[in-house]
Amino acid sequence: MWGNSCRRFKLATQLTLEVTPRELTGSGSVGRMRRNDDEVPGVVYGAGADNVNISLSTRVLSKAMQSDTFLSQIIELQMNDNAERVVVRDVQRHPANEAVTHIDFLRIREDREIQVAVPIRFVNEDNCVGVRLGGGTITKNLIEVEVSCLPRDLPESIVVDMETIDVGSAVHLSGLALPEGVTITGLGTSDDTSRDLPVVSVSILRAQLDEEEAVEGEELAVTEEGEAVTEEAGEAAATDDAADE
Template identity: 45%
Template structure:
């Protein structure tokens, strides 16, 4: 995965009015926090940010923030969008360091669905989850988690505990206990259940 870089600048003006002016100028107000340092109000280029957030890995990778010429590794923690316009209105970024674990949301890639035993038998696939909340060191953060459903048959369900996560990566949900072993994907039997081909023909014989 190639490194993603975003340019940012410190800002001194804050408040609703200042944020509106920044947005009219093609800038996005943001907050940088964490890493044992004080929170910092910054701005980013709207065009650069919109292009970057189109990447699937935008929320699941360490980003190099070029803050007034100083590189700062960060991850995206929250992003606000305009309710009906294709605009980003605010973003929260958290500093990360190599020796401190981070929590991030990572997409799931399901593979071999069409060739799975259950789908071939006419079953339908239900995705209960499409992303996972993971905790790990920044260097271990995966771009995505691949889930192979090749061997799933009708009626089978994969849970979080069935997934193979990379070394050093843990599921936030599973760390809370067995009650949080959520379903990830299910292949349901065809509508109508099993075929009735085995049912004996019990139609009465004509009497003489």
């Protein structure tokens, strides 16, 4: 169980999908199934059990995949009278139309850690001090991060609060707020900073600097032109005065 300080983290919700066992295999039978039955083939494997070939409704799968957290949540597969808890391990798509052609599910065990890519959710971007007061631009280097944890601790997303991030500052992997029991798989040790990648930063982009320099140049040109006109007018007035004398 999480402590009070971690209650702001939202656990990944569980999705339930109806699947049916699939006895026929091979590219020919799979292709006919997709065309005629409007179903997507898949496989369930892992946790020391046999692989099970399955199929599921294309429409149902497409609707489920509209969620940003589909690839990072626990899924319960209902097959006949049995249910298995899994996570998505791989999704294959058609190269031309991006339609899902195959999906792999990995069984999970409640007492073993799983590695899942969890989306990063950025909040308070409009109130970011580096943008609002410093005129900076937010650059997102990562939109997801792979974490390792027990299934019960899997977060729905990792939240990055942008409100206090100033120009010239960045949030690295080591600076992410993680729930208790959750670690980042690729971070390495504290002595190895090469893997501590920047997640998001606020900076003044080169294009912004060029634009500011161009504006300053135009203002300077206008000022110099005004000074030149004033100087010419003064010289003309002095000449007129000399002629009158």
